[in-house]
Amino acid sequence: MKVLEGKASVVTGGGRGIGRGHCLRLAENGGAVVVNDVDLEEAKKVVAEIEQAGGKASANDSDIGTREGAAQLVDQCVSEFGRIDGCVNNAGIVRDRTFLKMTDSEFDDVFRIHAKGTFMCAQEAALRMKEQGGGGSIVNTVSAAHYGNFGQTNYAGAKGAIASMTYTWALELSRYGIRVNAISPSGSTRMSATYKGADGKEVEAPFVDPTLNGHFVAWLCSDDANWVTGQLFGTGRDRVLVVEQPRYGTGMFMPGGLTVAELQEHFRGSLGDKLESFGLMKSAYPFHDGVGPKPKS
Numbered sequence: 001m002k003v004l005e006g007k008a009s010v011v012t013g014g015g016r017g018i019g020r021g022h023c024l025r026l027a028e029n030g031g032a033v034v035v036n037d038v039d040l041e042e043a044k045k046v047v048a049e050i051e052q053a054g055g056k057a058s059a060n061d062s063d064i065g066t067r068e069g070a071a072q073l074v075d076q077c078v079s080e081f082g083r084i085d086g087c088v089n090n091a092g093i094v095r096d097r098t099f100l101k102m103t104d105s106e107f108d109d110v111f112r113i114h115a116k117g118t119f120m121c122a123q124e125a126a127l128r129m130k131e132q133g134g135g136g137s138i139v140n141t142v143s144a145a146h147y148g149n150f151g152q153t154n155y156a157g158a159k160g161a162i163a164s165m166t167y168t169w170a171l172e173l174s175r176y177g178i179r180v181n182a183i184s185p186s187g188s189t190r191m192s193a194t195y196k197g198a199d200g201k202e203v204e205a206p207f208v209d210p211t212l213n214g215h216f217v218a219w220l221c222s223d224d225a226n227w228v229t230g231q232l233f234g235t236g237r238d239r240v241l242v243v244e245q246p247r248y249g250t251g252m253f254m255p256g257g258l259t260v261a262e263l264q265e266h267f268r269g270s271l272g273d274k275l276e277s278f279g280l281m282k283s284a285y286p287f288h289d290g291v292g293p294k295p296k297s
Contacts, residue, residue, distance in 0.1 A: 001030070002029050002030025003029050003030065003218070003219070003222040003223070003224060004026060004029040004030040004031030004085075004218060004221060004222055005030035005031075006030070007030070007031045007032070007083075007085035007086065007221065007222075008031065008032040008033070008034070008077050008078075008081035008082070008083055008084055008085055008086070009026050009031055009032070009033055009034070009077070009084070009085060009086030009087065009088060009137075009221055010033070010034040010036060010060075010073050010074065010076075010077050010084065010086070010087055010088065010121070010125065011023050011026070011033060011034070011035060011036060011088040011090055012036045012037075012064045012073070012088065012089055012090050012091035012117065012121060013036065013037060013038075013090040013091030013092060014033070014035040014036055014037055014043060014046060014088075014090065015035065015037030015038075015039050015042030015043040015045070015046055016037070016039075016042055017187060017210045018090060018141075018185050018187045018210040018211075018213055018214075018236075019037070019088075019090040019091070020046050020210075020211065021187070021209075021210055021211025021212065021213055021214035022088050022090060022213065022214045022217045022218075023035050023046050023050065023057065023214070024046070024049065024050065024211060024214060025211070025214030025215050025217060025218040026086070026088075026214070026217070026218050026221065027050040027053070027055035027056070027057055028053065028055065028218075029218045029222070031055075031085075031086070031218070031221065032055075032056035032057065032077075032080075032081040033050065033055070033056070033057045033058075034057070034058050034059075034060050034073065034076055034077045034080070034081075035047055035050075035057055035058070035059050035060065036060040036061070036062060036064060036073050036091070037059075037060075037061060037091075038061060038063070038091075039061070040059060040060075040061035043059035043060065043061060044059045046059075047059045056081070058076065058080050060072070060073055060076050062076075064091055064113070064117040064120070064121050065112040065113045065116060065117045065120075066120075067120055069120075070117070070120035070121045070123075070124045071124050073121060073124070074087075074121070074124040074125050074128055078128060083128075083132055084125055084128050084129060084132075084136065085129070085134075085136045085137065085221065086136060086137045086138075086139070086221035087121055087122055087125035087126075087136070087137075087138045087139070088139045088141075088217055088221075089117070089118040089121055089122060089138070089139065089140045089141055089162075090141050091113055091114075091117055092113060092114050092141065092155075093109065093110060093113050093114075094110065094152070094155055095107075095109050095110050095154060095155075096151045096152055096155070097151060097153075098150070098151050099153045102153055102154065106154060107153070107154045109154075110154035110155055110158055111154060111157070111158050111161075114155070114158035114159065114161075114162065115158045115161045115162060115165075118140055118141075118162050118165065119165065122138050122140070122165075122169065122180075125138060126138065126169075126173055126176075126178055129176065129177075129178050130176045130178070133177075134177065135176065135177025135178050135179070135226070136177070136178045136179070137178070137179050137180075137181075137220055137221040137222075137225070138169065138173075138178065138179070138180045138181075139181055139182065139183060139217050139220050139221065140162050140165070140166050140180070140181070140182035140183075141159075141162070141182060141183060141184075141185065142159045142160075142162050142163045142166070142182045142183070142184045142232055142243075143155070143156075143159040143184055144184055144234075144280050145159055145280055146159035146160035146163060147278060147279060147280050148278050148279040148280060149279065149280040150279070162182060163182060163232060166180055166181065166182040166230065166232065167230055167245070170229040170230030170231075171230065174229060177226075179220075179225070179226065179228060179229035180229055180230065181220055181228060181229060181230070181231045181232070181233065182231075182232045182233070183213060183216065183217065183220075183232070183233050183234070183235045184232060184233065184234045184235070184243055185210070185213040185235050185236050186208050186210075186213070186234070186235065186236035186237050187208050187209065187210025187211070187212070187213060187236050188208050188209075188210060208236060208237055209236075209237075210236070212235075212236045212237060213235045213236040216233065216235045216240055217235075231243075232245070249274070249276075250271060250274045251271075252266065252267070252270050252271060
């Protein structure tokens, strides 16, 4: 018996790239899948692939950035396959622009799909999972961009929000047997082609098969992973990595608290060499001599 036999899941943004891989792997492991994509024709192509291989799937083009669309997606899964056991929040867009030039609409568009879409689809799915009993699995999508990435205030911020929501939902939903995890996937897609280095220039990367992330997603949706929740993982290529959660590190302590004068005296010597490098393309901490405008040439 396949590990997802009798289970049904929804995958947002499932028509291409990484999402398509999730759908294919869920189906080949016995699960029924609702393939959601704003491009219905691409979703139908994935459904055809699954059905030709003997699996069960249906296509959906609901706008998951709206409450109505999220509810329709979950309703379709329950209506066609009798239940919902997995919700894979993969859909995403980019509107890259440097911080000082980014518009309100560019910020809002990305947060609506990534953060709000993830929130609404997960909530609709979790309510049904609670109602039907038997638990379930929610798999969100984060990114190394939430460490900081040039030109991606909106995208990096949304992914950081999703990471924090993942931890919170795992705490709240465990009582219903619902597990919540997230993956930071790797793969060559239309979105990954927009990444830039720390200098703002485009980064040319080798091809990485985006479908390889789907194996881990399928496992997370299976009962074999019923003990894994509240975790972020780096997936794809040839590895699975645990993404460490934010935590307090090295510190300074002073009875009664630290005054400005004490910070002036002790901070650089105590913590100056402990400051962390940051950004997706991070290098050694570069600002010990100060942060200031570059001289005009």
